[in-house]
Amino acid sequence: MSPLAIRTAQLTLAFAALVALSHVVFAESWPGDGFTAGVIAALGVTLQYVVFGPGRVVTRFRGATRARLVTMGLATGFASGMPGLWLGRGFLAHVTAELPLGPFGALHLSTALLFDVAIFLVVFGVSTTLVHHLAADPSPGGRG
């Protein structure tokens, strides 16, 4: 494990996280959406596995379990569909609102953004789950 590889993996993860964030936030305006964000962030994490090995990455990601990310994503997606249903437009018909911020203009809020966040959470959670479980060593005494 060379210092250059370590530095590259860390920088890549940070950069991937930033790109993923921009994809989610500007999903309606620019190319990229919750799905690409999830894949890009997962690629950042995958590089961590390649560089550090599964053992080290597990300790770093103990805070948010992958399964919980997926569950949260599905729940968020479901929740983002309810306002449209409630307003009689149908499930997942997205609802927007402008939140005035005085001199700073207005904040454009939409359940579409929430849905993009949901897609991101599921795609990221599932991809990292796949990587984690396939990378784990199933042999006796290994981390499986």
Place this chain on the structure above:
Amino acid sequence: MAAWAAVIVVVVPFAGGLAARALPLRAMRAIRALALACAAIALAAALFACGGIGTNETLAVPWIPAWGLSIGVRVDAAGALFALLVAAVGLAALVYAGPYLAHHLHGRPERERTFYAAMLAFGGAVAGAAYAPGPLLLYVFWELAGIPSYLLIGLDHDDPESRFAARRALIVTGAGGIALLAVAILLGPSFRFGATGAIPPPERAAPIAVLALVAAATKSAQFPFHAWLPRAMTAPTPVSAFLHSAALVALGVLLVLRLSPFLDGVLLWRAGLVAIGAGSMAVASVGALAAPRLKGLLAFSTIGQYGYLFWTAGVGGAAANGAVLAFFVAHALAKSGLFLVAGAITHATDRADLAALGGLARRMPGWLVAAAMLAATAAGVPATVGFAAKEGLLAVSRGAGPLPALAFTAASAFAAAYLIRFVARPFFSATRADIARRPGWPMLVPALGLSAAALVLGLFPAPLELAAGFHPTADWRDALLTAAALAMGAASLLVLPRIERAAARMRSWVDGEAAFDAARGGGRAVASMAIRLQSGDLRRYIAVTGIATAALTVTIALAEPARVPGALPPVSVAEAAVLALTVAAALMIAVSRRRVIAIVAQAASGYAFAALFAVSNAPDVALVIVHVETLATVLFVLAAARLRRIPALPSRAPPAQPRWRTPLIAGSAGLAGFLLAIAALTAAPRRPIASHYFEATRQMGAHDVVAAILVSFRGLDTFGEITVFALSATAVVAFSRIYARGTA
């Protein structure tokens, strides 16, 4: 106001049931008091709600306005009488349950608490079904009633027979519930009972009729689905009195009453009701005379008397609804009371077999009075409410001709015979049963109360006739037939042992086990077919998919030759180069002998594909493909590395195949895919949908049309896709754990 009272009838028992479950076990007295209070409130409110009968008072709150769905109650004659009866019988059963359970569930307070909670929740659910304004809400409450019913039948869950009975009741009535859901969907979300114009579209009438018959017959334990009810007699007696005479089995009749006005002209519906009714009356006539136990006799008599109602609804159509409702009330009062008598006899003597009982007339005189009055009501003896109600049913049958009238009279004669058996055997036969403990007043009062109600309504039938919209006409021919039926029933007393022996020989024909076994056999056949198809061999699945794709494409091409493309669009040099790379990579996958080379070749093919999009003015799609391809390649490498460490399972060695098979299947599937793609690309659609999406995206104020399609226009598809994605991760984790365990 009546509608609000109806809401109380539904909500108070539900809330009471939840509260009872939440109370600690040492507060059993509080649980009991709570249950009785809730039942009393429900009864008072149900009585008050009857005031809404004339006006059909309705209360509705929008639920999902987009689908025209609302939650609410509708107080009409059938619903109000039904709920009133459920509340009355429920209160009687709960009063009776105090001393009964104190003995039968002694030292098992958690079961007693479950009993009270489930009985209350059940009462609320059935009242909700009674007041339901439309089929979907009826379905919701119908299924809600099924869960406490399952818990109550299986209350003695140490007993394998109880568990079996509970499971069977759940399976049979659950299947009926699915049929009811299908009925609700076919009728549509905005369909309302009692509407006049909203008759279902004629082409849907036949499936609605069949499904509704299945739903009603399973819930009401009618032929040929009746096997679950005699089994369910493992439940404690108050449960049988409440669920298996008045409330749960009555839901099927309620459905028939609700749908009759809409399906009156459908021959299938009328004929089905007649067939179910006739079958039920026949099996019950034999079954009740053969049944060795008190409660088994009552279970078969319930099957038979609900058979009267199905029969009459079929013979007379919606015009007979008033008569059906009136007899339903009479039967529920009588039968729940008779269950209380059966429970008291077993409670007093520790015996349930009719052959082991006898001589109780002197020692349980109060119970004899109750039993005689209740049996007389169920048999339709004059001066009881059963008389007028049964005359009403007979009049309907007689109106249809002499044959139906005679058939119904024969069924009545059998009913009189088995009801006499129920009274004569335990109270008068020579066998002497010792009294172990006396059933006290709290047990006798509900039984006497029910029989008094039957008598009062028989002498003063005005309220019932007014509420049910049922106007019996005195006719000497009906009186004659009734007298004949009762006389034949009484005469059977002289030869009772011989009749019992004859019926016992035919028992296996009528117990309904054959129908249940046949259904189970059918289920097994389907299961074995599924096992054969789902062989677990991945290559087989892929081969089936490939063959199906090729066959479908060829079929379509032959059926619609005009769709087969002629000319290809021009291809640029850059596109041709990238395509050549893709093809070369694909060939390499096919011929490579090592997994790693195949994975690399696949990645190369994928990247070449991305390049194709990049040179075709779709850089964002190219970017997505690059990301996904990278992730997929890493996953493939990891999976291949793991596969190497998993030893091949010897039992799953692939069978020998001819060498040409795989290339042939793969080649034809690939060719079919190629043709489909070319056809899709060259055929100009009649109305391009792309411009519509661009326009709609602009109107939304968004700029990224891909994201708008994924998130907004096809959001439900995307939601489905992420769900599938999540499921696939679950599968991978499961397999990875299984193999980790297997190798450790």
